[in-house]
Amino acid sequence: MPDSIPSVAEVGLTSAPLESMAFHFAQFCKPYSEDFMLCKNGTQDPEKCLKEGRRVTRCALDLINKLKANCEPEWKKHWECLDKKNHHLWQCRAEEKPFNDCVFTKLGLTKTIPETPEEQTPIHLKQNPFM
Helix, strand or coil: CCCCCCCCCCCCCCHHHHHHHHHHHHHHCHHHHHHHHHHHHHCCCHHHHHHHHHHHHHHHHHHHHHHHHHHHHHHHHHHHHHHHCCCCHHHHHHHHHHHHHHHHHHHCCCCCCCCCCCCCCCHHHCCCCCC
8 A cells, every 4th residue: 555545444344234334324424435436437547546445434434433332232233133134124124213213313314215206205214114
């Protein structure tokens, strides 16, 4: 790694916790992710975007630390469910709701599901979210 690129720790999570936090990551780290994608789309040289990539990783680590500090029990229940249920989100809606509520309340984030029609209630806000 070039000296001009700041060092950052690896995220160090498996797929279930990453999937569980994915929608929250999308909102929390949006500016860094967009900068990284703009950089990647603007060059054929991946080395030119290492700084932007490190910023995304640093933001993810910040979110992980905030989740652990504020919502760890709810987050753990949700990602353990995903791990046991073959990553089927629909099978873990009961565990997802308390996790989302904690994130909304304690971290002030919202959850936006892409391509949900405006007149339709998003799945995570439905009274009976099972399909």
